[in-house]
Amino acid sequence: MVVALSGVHALQSQQIRTMLMDQVDLTGHRLDPEGLNRPLDEYTAEAITNYLDYRHHRWPNSTNPHLLISRNTATTTAPVGTFWMDRLVKQLPIGLDRLRQDRILEEALANGADPLHLAHVFSLGAKASLRYTTAVAVSPAEENSRTR
Numbered sequence: 001m002v003v004a005l006s007g008v009h010a011l012q013s014q015q016i017r018t019m020l021m022d023q024v025d026l027t028g029h030r031l032d033p034e035g036l037n038r039p040l041d042e043y044t045a046e047a048i049t050n051y052l053d054y055r056h057h058r059w060p061n062s063t064n065p066h067l068l069i070s071r072n073t074a075t076t077t078a079p080v081g082t083f084w085m086d087r088l089v090k091q092l093p094i095g096l097d098r099l100r101q102d103r104i105l106e107e108a109l110a111n112g113a114d115p116l117h118l119a120h121v122f123s124l125g126a127k128a129s130l131r132y133t134t135a136v137a138v139s140p141a142e143e144n145s146r147t148r
Helices: 002-007 013-018 042-058 082-088 096-110 115-122 126-136 140-147
Strands: none
Touching: 002 013, 002 042, 002 096, 013 082, 013 096, 096 115, 096 126, 115 126
16 A cells, blocks of 8 residues: 555655544545645555555554554554555565655656646645656657658
């Protein structure tokens, strides 16, 4: 589920760690981390549903409002820590930040390197969205070599 939230929705690790249960609308197929109000795809919805089943089975009486909880946070209202997140994804070949970056680059390629689109969809600042669009923009030299 964490990989889907980072790799599909390009959420930052901190956004994933601090996401609240009421920011996930499985029925309406929406995610609303930090007011972003994004559509929820089937893959991520299924991953969240499976996690929620696990969470309820493991900690049936937890009142922690965060989506992700651990044995240390199940009896509190605190989010999981960065160490917990790091250990969770330690075995992956790439980290969550790289998954997020790859997703943003993929979106830039798919939508014609529009910096305003990237800024809106991923809550990026002007410099960051321009950096991503510059990375995928076709240079004049590349354009000339394609037309030959």
